[in-house]
Amino acid sequence: MTNSNQKPQNFLLPLDMVTVSPALERSVRQRGILVPAIGCGQLIIDGHQRIKAALQAGQSHVPVVDIQGEPGLLFAELNQHRALQPFEIVSVFSKVPDSKKGEFCLACNLSTSPQMLRLLDYLAAEYQNFEPQKFNGIPMNIWREIAHLKNFALIKWFVELEGTVSEKRMTASLLRQSDRKNSLPEVIEAKSAREAIDFLNSLVQPRRTAALTKFQNCISEIDIPSGISFKIDQTFDRPGMDFQLHVTRNSVKRFEQAAEIAEKIFAKVEEL
Amino acid sequence: MLHFNNLYIDETVKNEELVKFISEKISYVNLHFVSGENHPGDGILLTRNRGAFVKPCPGQKGSVCCGYWVVEWGLGCPFGCEYCIIQNYTGAGDITLFVNWEDCKREIIELRQKVKGPIRLGTGQFGDPMALEKIYPLNTQIIDWTRDFEDFTLEIKTKSDYIEPILLAESAKHVTMAFSLNPLWLIDKLEHGAASLEERLLAARKVATQKNCSLAFHFDPIIPLANWQQSYEEVFNLMAAKLKDLRVNWISLGTFRFPKGFQEYVEKYHPDTQILSEEFYPSEDGKIRYFRPFREKIYNFAREKLEKLFPETAIYICMETPHVWERLNQAKFLSADLKKLLDARIK
Structure with missing residues (x-):
């Protein structure tokens, strides 16, 4: 491991996709880079935000600690403390040798299924064509x-x-x-x-959609008086309906009305 | 001969005769001596059951259960059925076998002494017992231990056609030989390594006629893929033709269901499977099942057909909610009612 003050030129992540917070930009402008970036040979593998802030502040040289290893795997290892953004994963994935791609996915807590590898291959080729906010969101x-x-x-x-x-x-x-x-x-x-x-x-969900539509049509055909409300289990796992009645001394008949409504619904919606 | 990459032997049982017997009946690449019941993976583990062998069937809370007793002899199955939850609990193909049979025998005898009235005891809850019987002949032993029990049946469930131990038993009148069935095309597609439909029905006929034991059948899981009504009706008719005049104690029906997380497991090992292509919803007990009105349609269809063909047989539904039972029977039907229905078949 060696320390140096370098003029960084090669980056593992595309620098134009890296965003810098105003707080970091202010800090780097005032104090410079306090924690060195990490490089692997001439390639910067960690500290992209700090370097971008430094470049924006007009600083051409930044402190870099150089370490040895496979850059993509080192990147995943160095970022275990946070959730990587989609563009970070796919852009690094595209630079990892095929023989190490599975290891990289596992280091990023991703499955190594053929489906996931196929998706990452596609996204690595295409991600720059997507709107960054939507892609990373x-x-x-x-x-x-x-x-x-x-x-x-x-x-x-x-x-x-x-x-x-x-x-x-x-x-x-x-x-x-x-x-x-x-x-x-x-x-x-x-x-x-x-x-x-x-x-x-x-x-x-054609079965559920059909049953719900039948139920909704049935409800729209029935004149339900105020003071009576009911709900059903939307997945139909629990058959029947939950009725709620508000009864005053002058509206005791609502019990009978509710029973009539229930009979009508049950007659039309056998799923209940 | 069953083959395993690894044979793990718990240190505490390494000198048991049964361990030597099993070791000679299988082939394996590596032998390891380990400690405890935890399966290290990718192989077969021979160990002690440090808990109970005989337990009430672990039916789901909230389901109507039949009061069945099960023997927990281990866990695992050499068949690779795509819908099977056992493989979700173990690694695919991993098997654990408990070899302290003296405890198993004691617990079965104690069960008979303790429980008044009929007992239905099964060995098919934790894997296919007959698929392992050649290397682990526990069913042969239980048949012998229980031959003088009154009001008792030992249900041996299988998807194989291996019935030699029953045919060779001195008496098997107390045995209910049970076969899980599905349409042939589903067996071919999903039940990797299991016997064909015809082979299972032939085995059923043979064992019932030669040993006078009762039969049972389980349509569980029913998987309603294309033309399911026609496919299942063909099986029902074939059963009726092949099993004429034989005593069938019960036939169970159960639709495909699984716990959360099982879909990911199935897709990993069987990426092209069709078994997840229906509508599924979580039930109150946490299991994921087909749309409830669709399940009722399946049960009504199967029960109506089977009741016509097997009027003397108890047709019941396994692991279903009281709501579904009530709608099928148009009256409340609880666990005690189901137990009574099935117990009556062994008296």
Whole structure:
């Protein structure tokens, strides 16, 4: 291990994708780099944010500790304390030799399944074509869910989909289920994750969707008086309905009305 | 001959005769002496059961259970059924066998002394017992230990057609020989290493006619893939044709279900499997099952067909919720009712 003051030129991560917080930029501008970056030969493998801040502050030379080993594996090892961003994983993955790719995935807490390796290969080639915010906004556990998709156009569609992380997680789960059922189309027209969820639900859960639709149609046909409300188990695992009645001394008849409503629903929705 | 990469022998049993017997009946690459019941993986472990051999069936909380007793002889199975949860608990193909049979014998005798009324005791809860009987002949022993028991049946469940130990037994009237069944194309596709449908039914006929023992059949798991009604009806009709005039104690029905995490396991070992292609939802007991109205449709279909073909046989549903039982029977049906139904078959 050697220490030096270097003019860094080669980086394991693409420096344009690295973001620097204002606090770090201020600190490096005022005090310089306090903790040296780590290099492997001429390649910087850790400390990209500090170096980018230093370059932005006009500093051309930075302290670097040089260590020996496979750069990609060292990078994973040095970053065990934090969750790596998707662009970090895929950009380093593309530089790891094939014989070490499995080891790299395990060091990043990723599966070494053929599906995951196929996805990482695709993303390593394509990630710079995605909008960085959307690409990095997808946590690795969601990437895991969509790793089984062989249709890369759907992966591209999924990354660009508008929606919250939670909606995207749901979408990914439904994509996986739909793929298991061999019901996944080549193209999905939905523009948002919300739309995609509705569409995929009808593919993945046709029995439940049909039963729910039947129930909703039935409800819309019945005139339900105020003071009576009810709910059902949306997965239909528990049959029947939970009724809630508000009864005053003048509306005791609601018991009978509720019973009539229940009879009507049961007659039309046999799933209940 | 069953082959293992590793044979692990617990130090405390290394001088047992049974350990020598099993070691000679299998082939293995490496031999290790270990301590305790924890399986190190990739092989077969011979050890002591430090807990109880005889236990009430570990039915799920919230399910209607039949009051069955099980023998915990170890864990594992040489068959590679894609839907089987046992492989999720062990490594694929790993087997643990308990060799302190003297404790097993004592507990079975104590069970008969302790429990008043009928006892149904089974050995098929933790793996396919007949698939291992050639190297681990525990069923042969239990048949002998229990031959004078009153109000008792030993249910031996298998997907094999190996019935020699029953045929050679002095008496097997107290045995219920049970076969798990599925349509042939599903057996070929999912039950790797198990006997064919025809072989199982032939074995059933042979053992019942030669030894006068009772039969049972388990459609568990029922997997409703394409044309499932037709596929299962063909099996029911084949059973009726092959088993005419034989006593069938019970037939159970159970739809495919699994705990959380099992999907990942199946996809890892069987990436092209179709068994996860239905709609699944979590039940109150934590297990994941088919859409409840669909399960009811399957049970209604199978029960109606089987009741016509086997009017004297108890057709029951395994590990289902009281809700489903109530809807199928149009009346409440609880664990005590199920126990009574099945106990009546062995009197």
